[in-house]
Amino acid sequence: MENYKSNGWRIRLALKVVMTFALAAAVFLTVYQYDNKYTAAGPKARDGILTLDREALTHHPVLFLVDGWEYYANRLLTPADFDDTPPVPDQYLFIGRFGGFEAWNGGSPRGSASYRLTIRLPEQTDTYLLELPEIFSAYRLYINGEQVMQMGEPEREGYRAETGNRTVSIEAGGSIELLVAASDYSHLYGGMVYPPAFGQPEAVSGLLSTRLVFRSIVCGVALTIGLLSVMVGLLGRKSSLALLFGLLCLFFVGYVSYPITGTLFTFGRLHYAVENVSFCAMLGVTILVAVGVSGLPKKWGLPFVGFGGLMCAASVLVHLLLPFGNLNLLMAYSWLISAYEWMTAGVIAAAVWYAIRTGAARITPLLYGVVIFVCALLADRLLPVHEPILTGWFIELASFTLVLCIGAVTGQEVAARYRESAVMGERAGSMERLYQSQLSHLEVLRQEMTQVKTMRHDLRHHLTLIDQYVSSHQYDRLEEYIKEYRAASTEGELPEYCPIDVINTLTCHYQTVARQNHILLDIRCDLNAAANPGHTGMTDSDLCCLYANLMENAVEACQRMQSGQRAIWVAVIRTSADTLHIHVWNTAGNIRQLGGRFLSSKSGGRTGYGLLSIETIAGKYGGKAEFHWNEDKRNFESKITLMA
Numbered sequence: 001m002e003n004y005k006s007n008g009w010r011i012r013l014a015l016k017v018v019m020t021f022a023l024a025a026a027v028f029l030t031v032y033q034y035d036n037k038y039t040a041a042g043p044k045a046r047d048g049i050l051t052l053d054r055e056a057l058t059h060h061p062v063l064f065l066v067d068g069w070e071y072y073a074n075r076l077l078t079p080a081d082f083d084d085t086p087p088v089p090d091q092y093l094f095i096g097r098f099g100g101f102e103a104w105n106g107g108s109p110r111g112s113a114s115y116r117l118t119i120r121l122p123e124q125t126d127t128y129l130l131e132l133p134e135i136f137s138a139y140r141l142y143i144n145g146e147q148v149m150q151m152g153e154p155e156r157e158g159y160r161a162e163t164g165n166r167t168v169s170i171e172a173g174g175s176i177e178l179l180v181a182a183s184d185y186s187h188l189y190g191g192m193v194y195p196p197a198f199g200q201p202e203a204v205s206g207l208l209s210t211r212l213v214f215r216s217i218v219c220g221v222a223l224t225i226g227l228l229s230v231m232v233g234l235l236g237r238k239s240s241l242a243l244l245f246g247l248l249c250l251f252f253v254g255y256v257s258y259p260i261t262g263t264l265f266t267f268g269r270l271h272y273a274v275e276n277v278s279f280c281a282m283l284g285v286t287i288l289v290a291v292g293v294s295g296l297p298k299k300w301g302l303p304f305v306g307f308g309g310l311m312c313a314a315s316v317l318v319h320l321l322l323p324f325g326n327l328n329l330l331m332a333y334s335w336l337i338s339a340y341e342w343m344t345a346g347v348i349a350a351a352v353w354y355a356i357r358t359g360a361a362r363i364t365p366l367l368y369g370v371v372i373f374v375c376a377l378l379a380d381r382l383l384p385v386h387e388p389i390l391t392g393w394f395i396e397l398a399s400f401t402l403v404l405c406i407g408a409v410t411g412q413e414v415a416a417r418y419r420e421s422a423v424m425g426e427r428a429g430s431m432e433r434l435y436q437s438q439l440s441h442l443e444v445l446r447q448e449m450t451q452v453k454t455m456r457h458d459l460r461h462h463l464t465l466i467d468q469y470v471s472s473h474q475y476d477r478l479e480e481y482i483k484e485y486r487a488a489s490t491e492g493e494l495p496e497y498c499p500i501d502v503i504n505t506l507t508c509h510y511q512t513v514a515r516q517n518h519i520l521l522d523i524r525c526d527l528n529a530a531a532n533p534g535h536t537g538m539t540d541s542d543l544c545c546l547y548a549n550l551m552e553n554a555v556e557a558c559q560r561m562q563s564g565q566r567a568i569w570v571a572v573i574r575t576s577a578d579t580l581h582i583h584v585w586n587t588a589g590n591i592r593q594l595g596g597r598f599l600s601s602k603s604g605g606r607t608g609y610g611l612l613s614i615e616t617i618a619g620k621y622g623g624k625a626e627f628h629w630n631e632d633k634r635n636f637e638s639k640i641t642l643m644a
Contacts, residue, residue, distance in 0.1 A: 013356075020368045024375040028394055032379070037064040037387045038094075044068065047092055051120045061203030064389075065178075066195040067094045072118040076154055076181040077114040095195040112154065112183040113191050118175055119198070125173035132168065133194035134262055137161035143170060151266065154183035161186045164266040165259065167208070169201065186269055186323050187528040188330060194387055197569045208263075211390050215259045218392075218400060225407065226250045241292060245410040248285045252403050254278030256396050273319040277586040278554035280315045280337075282399065283344040284308025286406060290348045293409050294355035294363055294387065304347045311340050341395070344375045369405030372400045411535070498525040498572055499533040502543045507570070512550045514568065519558045523570040536580060538621060539643065546617045549610040550584045550638055557588035557636055564634070582640040591629045591636060598627060618642060 004627060033039055042060035045068025052063070070089035084402060101598075117304030121128075132141065138161055152162030161184075162442030170176060184190035197204055224250025233243025255278040261271065286310055318333045346371045355363040376398030383394075391397060466478065497507045507523055516522035527533035536543060551570075558566040564587065571583040591598060598611060610628060618625040622643035629636050 015488070017190060017367070017371055020371045021375055024398075026381070028375065028379040028383070028397075031391060031394070031397070032383050032386050032390065035389050035391050037389055038066055038096075039195075040064050040389065045117060045119075048089065048116060049118045049120060052122075052123050057122075057200065060199070062197055062199040062207050064195045065095070065117060065119075065198055066280075068092055068117065069192075071098075072114040072116070074111055075114050076112045076140075076183065077116075077179065077267060078181070079141075079142050079177075079179060082116075095192050098191065110185045111190065112156075112181070115178075115180045115182070115192050117178045119178070121173060121177045123610050124213055125171060127201055128170045128172065128176070129201040129203055130168045130170055130178075131197040131208060132166050133196065134163045135180065135182050135192050136165055136189045137184045137187045137268075139180055142179040142181075143168070144172065145378065146175050154181060156183065156185070159183060159185050161268045162266050163187075163262070163268070165262040167204070171367045173449060187272060188322070188333075192444050207389070211259060213264060214390055215256065215392070219253045219257050219260060222249045222403060223253045223399070226253065228411075241289065241410050244285055244289050244292070245407060248282060248289065248403060248406060251278045251282035251285060252399060255282055255399070256392065269319060269322065271558075273316060275387065277312050277316045280308065280311040280340065284312060285338060286402065287344055287347050289406055289410060290351040292368060293366075294351035295358060296351045296354050301347070301351065304343065307343070308340075311336070318508065341377055345377065348373075365405045365408045369402040372401045404631060499527055500525075500536060500543070500572070501534065502540050503547055503572060506544065506547055506551060510555060514554055517555070517559055518563070518566060520567040521556065521570070522568070523572070525572045527572070527574045533574075536642075537578070542617050546614055546640065547571075547582065549614050550582065550640070553610055553638070554584050554586035554636075557586055557591075560589045561614045562589065578643055580642045582638075582642070584630040584638040586636055587634060588629075588636045590635070591631075598629070614638070614640065 040307045043050060043056050045065065048068055048070040050065070050068060064182055069092065069260070071091050071093045072087060073090045077087065121422055135151065138154040138159065139150070140147055140154060141149040149166065151164065153160040180192060182191045199208065226246045228248065229242045229246030233240065233246055258275055261267065284305060288302070288305050291298070291305065314333070314336065318329065323331065348366065352363055352367045352370060375395040379394045386394070457520040465481070470478065495508065496504055498504045511521050556570045558568060566585065566587055568586040571581070573581045575581060616627045618640055627640040
């Protein structure tokens with residue numbers, strides 16, 4: 001790994017951070033300019049009147065009714081109120097300026113208000129479509145003096161909250177008068193917060209469909225990944241990181257799915273509680289994942305995780321107290337959420353920096369996610385007059401990017417742990433095979449010890465017979481007797497194929513297996529380049545795992561052959577004092593490959609991570625592992641180079 005203390009490393013990291021921030025800022029500025037209802041091109045209303053001619057409707061088939069609304073505070077008006085002496089509006093405003101009637105109701109976020117806009121159209125009667133986003137939290141809609149829609153009950157007596165995204169088809173010519181009478185006594189916002197869309201039916205419905213498809217894709221991707229991660233975390237190798245990332249995805253979906261649920265259903269306070277709690281939980285899980293993958297000491301990270309849990313509880317409490325709350329409560333909650341966002345960014349940045357300094361290079365994608373998230377927080381403060389047309393709010397876009405970055409880090413971490421687990425499993429299997437091999441030769445050693453004792457006991461008889469042959473000059477009989485004695489005394493000894501004990505023991509084991517399966521096994525060992533031929537510089541467990549996997553793969557490949565000569569050739573060669581080569585060549589049947597990698601053909605539920613284990617061990621000792629399948633000659637080669 002590159003030294004983090006080097007100036008070159010710091011400069012490159014700083015450049016990457018600056019480039020990421022600049023790219024994120026450019027994306028957010030582009031979204032602000034071209035995907036923003038407040039900056040969208042088209043005629044603007046003024047003093048309660050929007051004039052649209054045929055040319056304007058042709059060039060701007062979808063218009064966002066942002067500016068020029070007549071605003072009547074603390075009043076639920078009806079069309080009859082404008083018949084004789086029309087009321088004077090308190091002011092003309094753009095939608096989104098007031099979200100809680102707080103400027104008009106003595107400091108209370110509760111109350112009622114009415115909004116009125118007149119749209120002057122061509123005289124010819126035509127069909128138009130009006131899209132009404134969520135209006136908080138109950139309202140009546142009047143068009144040209146007639147009530148065409150009601151959500152909930154806006155009257156103080158009998159108040160009932162109900163919200164959702166709705167569309168209204170209008171047939172009119174000459175002019176359209178829109179009047180919205182809204183009340184809120186139960187939510188964080190009040191009245192018309194999001195600008196409606198108006199225009200030709202095909203264009204408006206196409207826009208809404210595109211927005212819904214985009215959000216559905218985002219939620220679908222996150223939900224699918226989240227559910228798969230949860231299944232891996234619960235049913236796989238019990239990975240806590242996979243489980244946390246799955247929960248992160250699910251909380252993200254709970255946070256950003258409101259355009260889908262708002263279009264399909266109507267809902268009350270519970271939905272918004274779920275949305276806000278999901279956001280707080282998403283940030284809390286983000287902190288928990290960052291602390292987990294970075295190795296940050298728990299005593300530093302857990303207090304912030306605990307604060308995230310308190311924020312989830314506070315979000316639930318605030319929604320329970322909303323019907324009884326006041327402006328101070330809502331402002332305090334707003335400031336607390338803002339502080340929580342910045343704290344999350346700071347904690348993740350600290351965790352990333354700690355991980356990079358301690359060598360956890362896999363966490364670097366999270367750094368870019370943090371930079372984008374911070375950029376979104378700044379954009380949210382510097383560009384507040386923004387509501388997306390198709391995509392999402394700055395924080396939503398940054399959160400999705402952060403989820404993807406965390407997914408990349410978590411995926412690498414889980415894959416690394418699976419890899420380590422698989423290698424350890426193969427190593428355990430190799431050690432078990434070595435152990436069984438040694439046990440099989442233990443009986444040979446015991447027999448040899450018994451034989452030695454017997455030979456010592458019988459030695460005087462042999463000496464007596466030898467002395468008799470010598471004294472009687474029967475040298476031919478003596479020579480024949482000595483040959484028989486020597487053959488009997490060496491029977492059952494462990495053959496030596498290689499001076500390296502581990503390789504020799506395993507070779508003896510697989511030589512027995514090869515004979516049983518009618519496989520020719522030939523080994524050549526040349527370690528003359530080493531001062532100590534039996535020393536490799538590797539641990540016995542690593543060498544055992546590597547060599548046992550090579551031999552087992554070769555034996556199993558030969559066993560699968562239906563016809564032809566079964567053969568294995570092994571060469572263990574040291575070409576220099578610190579370079580060891582192990583070359584295994586074997587005949588084989590069909591070998592499966594995918595993406596340049598060889599697939600396992602093991603049976604009985606075996607993991608098949610043998611080649612991966614070999615590559616890992618070779619890399620550990622500064623070497624490499626190469627595998628080649630010759631389909632024409634039907635043979636498989638494994639070439640291992642070790643700096644040992």
